[in-house]
Amino acid sequence: MTSSDVAVGEGTRVFLNFSVSLEDGSEVDSNFGGEPVSFVVGDGNLLPGFERVLMGMEPGQRHVFTVSPEDAFGQPNDNNVQTVARDHFDDDVALEIGLVFSFADAAGGELPGLIVAFDEEEVTVDFNHPLAGRTILFDVQVHRVEPAELH
Template sequence: MNTLAVAVGEGTRVFLNFSVSLEDGSEVDTNFGAEPVDFVVGDGSLLPGFEQRLIGMAPGERQLFKVPPEDAFGQPNDNNVQVMSRQHFDDDAGLEIGVMFAFADAAGGELPGLVVAFDDAEVTVDFNHPLAGRNILFDVLIHRVEPAELH
């Protein structure tokens, strides 16, 4: 092993491949088979619960982590399920249970919402993250770790 190898930690840039999947084996996201992505530890690119599990890993190391909801996308919050008037949706909006719509949030950004119920008068939309309440399998292969200031 290279004596200059650095372990993942504060002040490092990490190059990795990863996959995120659910316990039933369905893959949510992956970059295996593509070029590694990189991030600087603490830059907010990864959720803290994912980033924390990488600390101490070395180049060439691969691990599979089971990340509980509290360290991933949180638990569903009943306050994030909203009932709206059907008038907020165009007649040709294609309302169906399971359809995702983008809504404007207070800051002018986009907030995805999942239609969970509707009738002639109201539409119930769930704004919880689609992975809230789920255990996440986080498969990681570290390619390179270097001091962040070299990049």
């Protein structure tokens, strides 16, 4: 079986170009004009909602998919808006609404948080994904699909 006989599905490596845009047409990310990227279906590099729409696509096909918030970055969750004591921030940091800070998460990784309000005592930080609640236009061109080499 040649790679041209393979469609996107479980156990395949997919080589593609893509763009992610909002409904108003503003582009969030794109690798069109560059080298294709590859991923193995189910490896966690692509959100499941984005993987699902690719199933059955074949090399040479290009589609624009509309992905709902539930299948993309989720709906905003009020529990992800936290209040942090102002003294957690250095005194020389000029806080502004709209600034993004990096916070340590429980697993020792980094979690971006958006400053949405602050006063002398407290800073309100939104840890929702910036695209939460947004419908995403996912433009995909599949170049190659091949059986994944499982190690």
